[in-house]
Amino acid sequence: MPNTGAQPGAGQHDGAYPGSARSSGPSIQDLLDTDTRPVPVALRDHSYSYRGSADLPKSRYTSPEFAALEAEYLWRYTWQPACREDEITKSGDHVVYDVANESLIVTRQADGSIRAFHNACLHRGTRLRDTDGRVGSFRCPFHGWTWGVDGQLTDLPCEWDFPHITQSPETSCLPEARVARWCGWVFVNMDPNCEPFETYAAKLIEHFGTSFDFANRYVTFHAVKEVACNWKVCMEAFSEGYHVIATHPQILEFTGDANSEYSVWDDSPYVSRFVNGFGVQSPHLSDTLSPQQVVDAYLEFAARMPRGSGLTVNDDANPRALVAAILRTGMSARLNTDLDALSDSEVLDAILYHLFPAFAPWAGLGQPLVYRWRPGRTPDTCFMDVWRLAPVPDSGEAPAPAVCTRLTLDQSWKEAPRMGGLADVFEQDMENLPMVQAGLKSTGKRGVSFGNYQEARLRQIHQMIDQFILRGLAREGRNASEVERYLVPEG
Numbered sequence: 001m002p003n004t005g006a007q008p009g010a011g012q013h014d015g016a017y018p019g020s021a022r023s024s025g026p027s028i029q030d031l032l033d034t035d036t037r038p039v040p041v042a043l044r045d046h047s048y049s050y051r052g053s054a055d056l057p058k059s060r061y062t063s064p065e066f067a068a069l070e071a072e073y074l075w076r077y078t079w080q081p082a083c084r085e086d087e088i089t090k091s092g093d094h095v096v097y098d099v100a101n102e103s104l105i106v107t108r109q110a111d112g113s114i115r116a117f118h119n120a121c122l123h124r125g126t127r128l129r130d131t132d133g134r135v136g137s138f139r140c141p142f143h144g145w146t147w148g149v150d151g152q153l154t155d156l157p158c159e160w161d162f163p164h165i166t167q168s169p170e171t172s173c174l175p176e177a178r179v180a181r182w183c184g185w186v187f188v189n190m191d192p193n194c195e196p197f198e199t200y201a202a203k204l205i206e207h208f209g210t211s212f213d214f215a216n217r218y219v220t221f222h223a224v225k226e227v228a229c230n231w232k233v234c235m236e237a238f239s240e241g242y243h244v245i246a247t248h249p250q251i252l253e254f255t256g257d258a259n260s261e262y263s264v265w266d267d268s269p270y271v272s273r274f275v276n277g278f279g280v281q282s283p284h285l286s287d288t289l290s291p292q293q294v295v296d297a298y299l300e301f302a303a304r305m306p307r308g309s310g311l312t313v314n315d316d317a318n319p320r321a322l323v324a325a326i327l328r329t330g331m332s333a334r335l336n337t338d339l340d341a342l343s344d345s346e347v348l349d350a351i352l353y354h355l356f357p358a359f360a361p362w363a364g365l366g367q368p369l370v371y372r373w374r375p376g377r378t379p380d381t382c383f384m385d386v387w388r389l390a391p392v393p394d395s396g397e398a399p400a401p402a403v404c405t406r407l408t409l410d411q412s413w414k415e416a417p418r419m420g421g422l423a424d425v426f427e428q429d430m431e432n433l434p435m436v437q438a439g440l441k442s443t444g445k446r447g448v449s450f451g452n453y454q455e456a457r458l459r460q461i462h463q464m465i466d467q468f469i470l471r472g473l474a475r476e477g478r479n480a481s482e483v484e485r486y487l488v489p490e491g
Contacts, residue, residue, distance in 0.1 A: 019452035019456065025280075026277075026280060028275045031345065032044070035320075036318075036324070037343040038343065040343065040363075040364075041210055042207035042212065046261055046263045047265050051460050052488075052489075053452055054488070057487075058445075058448055060232070061448075062230070064378070066379070067230075067379040070465065071375070078357050079270075080187060080189070080357070083106055084185060086218065087132070088106065088107060089108065093107065094106060094108070102118075103118070116176060116179050117138075121142065121143075122171070123145050135149070137154060151176065153166070156172075177190045178190075180196075180198075182205065183215040201355055202271070203265050204361075207363070218390060218398040218399060219402050220418070221386070221402050221416075221419060222388075222403070223405040224383055224384065224405075226376060226382070227381065227383070227433055230379050230437060230440075231375045231376070233433055235358060235371075235461075242258070242454045244276075244282070247428050248428055252284060252285055253282070253293060254294050254319075255280070256276070256280045258284060258454075259277060260454070264457055271353065272460060273351070273352065275349055275352070277348070278298065278348040278350070279298060279322075279344070280294065280319070291314070291318070295319045302323070303326070335390055336393040336395070337392075346365060350362065357461065368388075369386060369387065370388075370389065405417060412427060413426040459488070469487075
């Protein structure tokens with residue numbers, strides 16, 4: 001049964017159905033009611049349905065066999081962001097997108113279109129490209145087989161010996177993946193019979209189309225880091241506000257962490273959303289803070305303003321409105337664009353969408369973030385990308401996109417230029433993740449427990465993973481009992 005937004009008291013059930021309990025304090029919808037600007041209609045579209053409460057097998061995060069199932073049936077059959085369009089502006093520009101065992105060359109064509117070719121020579125499988133760049137053709141370094149940027153075979157040494165290859169495009173052209181373009185992003189799907197991106201990402205497209213300016217952006221920061229945990233462990237750490245009390249206690253004075261809103265839509269199952277409100281104190285704090293304390297704490301964190309050096313705040317003031325006004329003015333000047341129409345929520349709150357399996361764009365904010373996760377070389381590692389986007393200046397000329405910084409397991413996010421204070425928060429998360437991965441291998445408790453509401457999105461993502469695996473097994477006539485020990489239990 002969907003929850004339309006009612007908020008029972010702290011830790012209380014209203015008796016209607018499991019998962020109905022909510023924290024005390026103002027909900028996100030309550031905060032939107034006090035906004036000083038018109039609120040985007042997308043933020044009023046929120047939905048929840050109970051997803052179960054049974055423990056998940058820990059082996060989903062640690063087993064090489066389960067990682068192989070994901071590689072075979074998940075990553076080959078889902079829509080994933082491969083690159084930004086402004087990374088490949090001219091014919092022959094290309095980005096190599098690696099995920100699990102797969103690799104694609106995403107390249108711009110002479111007519112301006114974008115195509116994605118499997119990154120393997122049709123002779124004996126050698127990777128054609130290891131790096132991004134611009135070329136006139138894709139030449140195998142092993143024996144010299146060569147394809148044009150359109151995927152057509154142009155040179156085959158000793159062609160006389162391969163009549164079975166050259167006789168038709170089916171055997172001579174590079175195999176392709178499906179491509180979709182949305183708001184400056186290039187998405188790929190290796191399944192030729194996949195669901196169209198427009199229906200797969202329906203809720204995301206609808207919300208950003210009606211409420212958020214996400215297309216007119218350029219990249220001011222991009223870094224990718226190898227992380228010492230399974231990709232799902234990393235993804236989950238950035239998908240809920242429940243961890244704030246223990247991991248980020250420095251922000252409790254100005255974030256309503258336990259009052260965050262989590263949405264899953266039954267009519268668009270690949271899209272979910274997490275909204276964490278700022279400019280309001282955490283319900284975990286036993287003392288009621290004054291508006292002055294909330295404003296001072298937020299400005300100290302977000303604007304590096306020492307406490308007591310900012311404005312004087314009346315006891316009846318709305319701290320959200322005050323800090324939103326300050327940030328709105330400052331960002332407008334810094335970005336050379338008018339942000340006056342942005343609501344307080346868009347300026348302040350963490351509005352984080354998730355497109356299954358591993359693309360997470362923020363909405364609102366002058367410089368929204370985007371996350372991407374991919375599996376690593378083993379189940380114990382993964383890769384996480386972080387982009388920061390900024391509105392194209394009112395002049396209409398976008399600066400060149402930032403160059404990607406690549407960080408190894410041993411490097412810190414603090415080594416990524418221009419990440420700023422965000423790196424400190426990320427490093428707090430990074431300290432947890434290897435401990436999570438190690439603890440998952442403990443011989444104690446056999447499962448992972450999720451909350452009914454705050455972690456419902458995480459359970460839904462796991463349930464979607466199982467759906468793709470079970471579909472794949474069914475296509476091949478295999479019995480689901482082969483993988484039953486890994487699946488999310490019902491109930």
